[in-house]
Amino acid sequence: MADAEEPKGDSKKRKAVLDGDGNTIKKAKTKKQWQTPRDNKGGYNGQQAQTIEPGDAGIWATCQRGQEAKCVGELRDLFEEYAEIIYGDVLHDAEADGGGEEGSADIEAEIKKELEGMRKPTSQPLFTHVRLDIECVMFFKTRAPIEPVAFVHRICEDAAQTPDRKRTRLVQRLSPMSLMGKATETGLAEVARQVLAPHFHGPDSAEKKTSSRHVSLRAA
16 A cells, blocks of 8 residues: 655645654744834934924925935025125124133133034034925024024025026025924914014004905996
8 A cells, every 4th residue: 555645735844843842842923123223322313303393493495306405505505605694793793702711821621622612513503404305395494693584585685686696506496484383273373473473463563444345246
């Protein structure tokens, strides 16, 4: 009598692991754990901090598709140039005030201070680019003394007065943002109170009555 053939599928199965008593040991299935990328200092990636948050102010810009990286460079140069033109005196005065007292006798402390200044910036930059996952759109955070509306108005005003002089090739539109608020009813009210109130509810502004005119069309 012929022996029964071994099923073909059995030859491809993994060999079972047996313990000392001959019982089969089943391997426990482990679920893969996903890890969040971290930097060398144990914190999260720097890109995570580059977000637009409530309370921020800045400037939006647009350009053609595929030219975002070059446009960011153009904007950075343009903004730094106009920051020097408009706020140059204020910035220089701030640097002079932060320079410390003159004639300090402690040379070692001065050297240590200079080394610390070389390792890390003394202050935050005036313009910080925020990387967006949106084509053709860029955003730069601003800090005091930059006032986005007046700043962009000055740039556009100069561009209109000197159309022959082109400062950028890729920038299409600049849109200032005075304040970013939370996407709630309270956040909207807070933004309106801070941004719109000075223009509509100032001490010198008087209530103006508006008259409505109704136009009716009659068939001849």
